[in-house]
Amino acid sequence: MAAVNMKKSQGGTVDRGVYLLFTFVVVGLGWVIAAVNTGISYLVLSMDWIAISTGLLGCVVFAIVLRFLHCAWWLAVVSLAPAVFVLVGSVQYAPEETLDSRGLRESVLITGDKAVEGGKNHRFILSGRSGRLEETLDYNGDSPQWKTGDRVEVIHDPKGVVPLAVASDVDPDSKLEMLAMGLTGWTGITLLAGRRGFVRRSAGRRPVFDDTGL
Numbered sequence: 001m002a003a004v005n006m007k008k009s010q011g012g013t014v015d016r017g018v019y020l021l022f023t024f025v026v027v028g029l030g031w032v033i034a035a036v037n038t039g040i041s042y043l044v045l046s047m048d049w050i051a052i053s054t055g056l057l058g059c060v061v062f063a064i065v066l067r068f069l070h071c072a073w074w075l076a077v078v079s080l081a082p083a084v085f086v087l088v089g090s091v092q093y094a095p096e097e098t099l100d101s102r103g104l105r106e107s108v109l110i111t112g113d114k115a116v117e118g119g120k121n122h123r124f125i126l127s128g129r130s131g132r133l134e135e136t137l138d139y140n141g142d143s144p145q146w147k148t149g150d151r152v153e154v155i156h157d158p159k160g161v162v163p164l165a166v167a168s169d170v171d172p173d174s175k176l177e178m179l180a181m182g183l184t185g186w187t188g189i190t191l192l193a194g195r196r197g198f199v200r201r202s203a204g205r206r207p208v209f210d211d212t213g214l
Contacts, residue, residue, distance in 0.1 A: 014201045023194030030186040033058035041094035045161045051091045059083040070193035071200040082185025089179025095162045097172035103155035110150045135164040
């Protein structure tokens, strides 16, 4: 039973102060990951796949570090739930804030639909007060909420860096709140992981099925 469940180590005591410092370092790591990925999103406004990739990598790194702090896997897995909020918030805040701050709002008429791939991906042609817009309103799916003849308010970037978006979909405050919720979740989980990890290491316990754990 002892071999299958938790193994006792023969190590000495764990320094409480050092472990508390380790816990706060992990908390700080989570905030740094979110801040850096938000900054990357600002730098690559037209290539959000880069921010998505770096954000995913950061979330995985955080989960791995959290596992070492906790000395078990389950809280690392739980941390993936707030990681979704951190990822979405850090990736989407920058382009939406940019559109909201410098974008031009305009009521446009949908004059056509250049659907591709059997009609699943829609590219709506827009006409504004100055004529046809160069950008299209894109929707990837079978059931778009717009159709030819509809009028919709959009925001487009005068610099052409951030893709055009429907005005009602641009809400940077909600993305910032989402990011804050994710970071709050990460912080709470990390503090719990630090407490439980200290107790587990003090008792000499290691993660189940982990022969290489700390």
